[in-house]
Amino acid sequence: MNELPLECLEGQTGGADAQPVATLIVLHGLGADGSDFVPLARELDLSPVGPVRYVFPNAPIRPVTINGGYPMPAWYDIFPPTDGDPAGARAEDEAGLREAADWVQQLIDREVARGMPAHRVVLMGFSQGCAMTLMAGLRAPQRLAGLAGLSGYLPLAATLPAEASPANRDVPIFLAHGSEDDIVAPERGLATRDALQAMGHGVAWHSYPMGHTVCPEEVADLQAWLLGVLRA
Numbered sequence: 588m589n590e591l592p593l594e595c596l597e598g599q600t601g602g603a604d605a606q607p608v609a610t611l612i613v614l615h616g617l618g619a620d621g622s623d624f625v626p627l628a629r630e631l632d633l634s635p636v637g638p639v640r641y642v643f644p645n646a647p648i649r650p651v652t653i654n655g656g657y658p659m660p661a662w663y664d665i666f667p668p669t670d671g672d673p674a675g676a677r678a679e680d681e682a683g684l685r686e687a688a689d690w691v692q693q694l695i696d697r698e699v700a701r702g703m704p705a706h707r708v709v710l711m712g713f714s715q716g717c718a719m720t721l722m723a724g725l726r727a728p729q730r731l732a733g734l735a736g737l738s739g740y741l742p743l744a745a746t747l748p749a750e751a752s753p754a755n756r757d758v759p760i761f762l763a764h765g766s767e768d769d770i771v772a773p774e775r776g777l778a779t780r781d782a783l784q785a786m787g788h789g790v791a792w793h794s795y796p797m798g799h800t801v802c803p804e805e806v807a808d809l810q811a812w813l814l815g816v817l818r819a
Contacts, residue, residue, distance in 0.1 A: 591693050593644040596621040598628075601638030608637040609707045609732065609817050610698045614644065614691070614716030616738075618659045621645045624713065627801060631810050636817040640703070644694060646687070646715075662687040662715050663742075684722055684742050691723035695731070705729030709813065713737040714771060714799065721779070724758065725751050733759040733816040735809060738771055738799055741779040748786060756787065761812045763793040763805050770799035 599607050615623045621643030633639050650656040653665045663683030691710065698708050709732045712720035717739020724734040725747060734755075741747070760783060764776030773794070780792050791812055795802050 591690070591697065592647070593690055593694070594621070595645065595694075596625065596643040597641065598625070599638055599640040600633065605638035607640035607703065609633075609709065610640045610642060610703050611709045611711055611813075612642045612644070612691070612694050612698070614662070614710070614712030614719050615646065615660070616712075616714030616716050617651065617661050617665065618654075620660050627806060630806050631813065633810070633813055633817065635814055639817075640698075642694060642698070644690070649683075662719050665715075679742055681743060684718075687719055688723040688726065691719055692727060695723075695727060695729065699729070705731055707732055707817070709733045709735060709816065711735035711737070712739065713801070714739050718742045721783075725755055727755055728752055730754040731758055733761065733813070735761040735812070736779070737763050737801060737805070737809075738765060738768060738776070739779070740771055740775040741782055744779075744782050747782075751786065757789065759791070759812070759816045760788055761791045761793075761809060763795065763808065765797035765799060765802075766794050767797060768799045 613624045615621060625643060628641050646660040646662045648658050649661050650658050651661050651665055653667050664680040666678045695705060695708055699705050710720040710724045717736035720734050720736050722742050724731055762776065762780055764773055766773050780790050783790050793805065793808050795805055
């Protein structure tokens with residue numbers, strides 16, 4: 588998989604010589620990079636399931652329309668919201684989303700090539716990374732261990748029913764959102780939950796009194812969920 592067009596940070600628990608029993612692929616948000624969620628990973632105690640490999644890919648640098656075309660790390664372009672829509676509806680960068688989803692699938696395939704079964708791989712992401720987790724994870728041809736989306740939304744929702752992978756029709760999903768989020772409106776998180784539930788997905792939904800960030804209670808809930816899906 589040397590052709591993968593993404594740089595990645597990697598680390599694992601249990602020591603350098605330990606054999607990981609699961610992989611978390613963690614996708615950062617707009618303007619951040621792979622190192623952004625290393626501190627959160629360090630807060631997670633997944634030792635009951637054994638050594639865990641963490642993969643933190645870096646999104647490419649690209650102009651982002653909503654930020655005046657300024658180049659920054661981004662999985663896809665973001666356009667301004669539709670005038671008069673408080674829920675933040677907007678046109679979507681379908682080509683960019685599909686290209687990035689292919690990169691995420693390549694990361695999954697690389698884990699499988701390294702000997703990690705796909706059903707031991709969790710995709711997790713924040714904001715744009717949450718969108719990519721749902722975009723790629725629900726379409727992945729291999730059954731995954733779970734999808735964890737923090738402070739994000741479901742992209743290309745209209746095409747998902749036709750494109751969803753049968754392998755992940757009952758994949759565990761963790762969604763968390765801040766009730767005071769002024770970047771990704773809470774309504775978008777709720778709409779994501781409702782759309783997934785309407786498709787028959789079981790969703791562990793959590794709301795916290797916070798903005799576009801992560802809080803200790805969220806980390807604790809995420810840890811409990813991860814332990815559950817990785818012990819299964």
